[in-house]
Amino acid sequence: MAARKRGRWVARERRKERLKTGLIGGVGCLVLLVVFWKVVWPYFVGGLALVGGAAAGWWSWRTDQLVKGRDHQWRRNEALKAGHRSLTEVDTMSGGEFEDFVVDLCRRDGCTEVRRVGGSHDDGADVLGRLPDGRSMVIQCKRYSPKSRIPSREVRDLLGARVHFKVDVAIFVTTTYFTGPSERTAVQNGVIAVHRDHLGLWNNGVSLLSLSEVNGAGQGDRRHRARWKETYE
Known part of the structure; x- marks a missing residue:
């Protein structure tokens, strides 16, 4: 003790x-x-300035990491929500809801400055923004019945919007398909034509930029068209 x-x-x-x-x-x-x-005193003040600068730099870096982390989580959540929507659900959306759906997919893929501009005086554009590589884009969104077809004049309207808004890339996104002439008009003028099949791929996680690699590659083979007729006709 x-x-x-x-x-x-x-x-x-x-x-x-x-x-x-x-x-x-x-x-x-x-x-x-x-x-x-x-x-x-010069060394003392210099030391304080050095320590203060280092602390400010660390704080800025830390804040940037937190913001990026939150943004990454937000994009992940949006991707999960988008991936849970089926095309059947998309078919029941209103025009405005479909535009919001396209905006969500764009943001999921890393597009920036994405915003809706659709309306009665939209000048042929529904969505504006920038692709992940920095190029500016304009998107026309058409939520039509799968039985419908996109005519050439609507693709030409989008070409006019590309000139009007002075953007680099024009994208046409629809829940249906293009006519043969309208698809050719899109491809010949550098418009990315996202028809129903491509929209399904995009919704399931394929990136928007990768869809440009299959642009104009067709809209289903004979068996696909037969199944389509059984479903919608």
Whole structure:
């Protein structure tokens, strides 16, 4: 028992000694700083500025990482929500809901500055924004019945919108298919024609930019058209 009390007493005495040494050292440094202030102040101020700059840089980096993390999580959540929608659900959307759906898919793929501009005076555009590679884009969205077809004049309207808004890429997204002439008009003029089959791929996770690689590659083979007729006719 006595040995334990003595051990505690020794520990307290050591803490007191360390505290006393620290106080003496601090006072000594303060005295030296006052005495030699004229000599050391540039270094002192420079040190403070360096530490402050490092702290500000760390804070900025940390804030940027938090923002990127939240943005990544948001995109992931949007991708999950978009992936859970079937084309049958898309068919029941209103025109405005379909435009919002396309906006969500664009943001999921890393497009920026994406916004809806559709309306009674939309000048042939429903969505504007930038592709992940930085190119500006205009999108025309048409939520039509799968039995319908996109005529050439609607593709030409989108070409006019590309000129009007002075963008790099024009994209036509629809829940149905293009006529043969309208698909050729799109491909010949550099319009990315996202028909129903491509929309299904996009909804399931294929990126928007990769759809340009199959642009004009057709709208289903004979068996596909037969199944389509059984479903919608």
